[in-house]
Amino acid sequence: MSGRGAEIPRPRPWTVRAADRQAFVGWQRLLSAVPDNLDRAWTAMTSDPRHVDRRQHPLKGQLGVVKLGGAALEQWQFEVTGAGRIWYAIDDGNRTLWITQAGTGHPKQTDTRGR
Template identity: 75%
Template sequence: MTGRGAEIPRPKPWTVRAADRQAYQGWQRLLTVIPGNLDRAWVALTSDPRQIDQRQHPLKGALGFVKVGGATLE
């Protein structure tokens, strides 16, 4: 059991991973400069990751698909 100060995960447990070190470092820089906007982006990405609009686009190439239990998913 966790207690005071323990991190409480978001309700939808999506895991977002950086494709490379540059993406990770960019995310960290944004976190220090615009944490509110970055939080809104995180919510948008994890609440409906398949949404496509003017700001959210699907990943391209090998990053756009994953195999789960033999099935290929977006």
């Protein structure tokens, strides 16, 4: 094994998966619209899924937990653009981040305008 040209994997990587087709389609829309922002989001989420700052934070209340595969998982949000969001659930046991929602528009569930 020479090592030259070999891909060097990230230590202790997180796997990122779409929870459903809608999340996958939303991810693809973000990829088409803002690939650089999405790359930064990917790096931030997979580097430290629980890092809290103005763009990355846990969802609150009922949105803070989501059931996937029978397990209750923490649900977080990453603000990709002013309106674009990624919601993801953290599965520590499998080191997997489940994309539960993604899109270029602000999610209606967290919109406080008009309430």
